[in-house]
Amino acid sequence: MSAGLLVQxxxxxxIVLASALIVFRKLAPKLTNRWLASSSIHFSRSGRAAWLRALGRRLQPKQATGDCSDGCSTCGACGPKPPAAARTGPTPLEFRPRR
Structure with a gap:
């Protein structure tokens, strides 16, 4: 095997690993935040090398600030608003012509 093929x-x-991590963060954000927090605590312990402590600080998950721009969706105020008059019965089908 040549060196160029190994580098490739x-x-x-x-690239595949980074893509998988991004998809996993999108599909399971609470789990990945727990993993990031635990690894951040592990790397930030006293007695570790300075670069490991810096990595631990960088891995800390972002905390919810309480305003509507952080997207935490814990209060329910940031999401879509429910319709004003919710229908109680079955809704009729609407057929729309193709454009």
Missing amino acids: YVVVGL
Whole structure:
């Protein structure tokens, strides 16, 4: 195996790993925040190297600030508003012509 092919495999592997991490963060945000918090605590312990403590600070998950721009959706105020008059019965089908 040549060195160029090995570098290509490493680069493609890193791209696939980064893509998988991004998708996993989108699909399971609470789980990944727990994992980031636990790894941040592990790396930030006293007695660790300075670069590991810096990595631990960088891995800390963002905390919800309480305003509507952080997207935490804990209060329910940021999401879509429910319709004013909710229908109680079955809704009729609406057929729309194609454009």
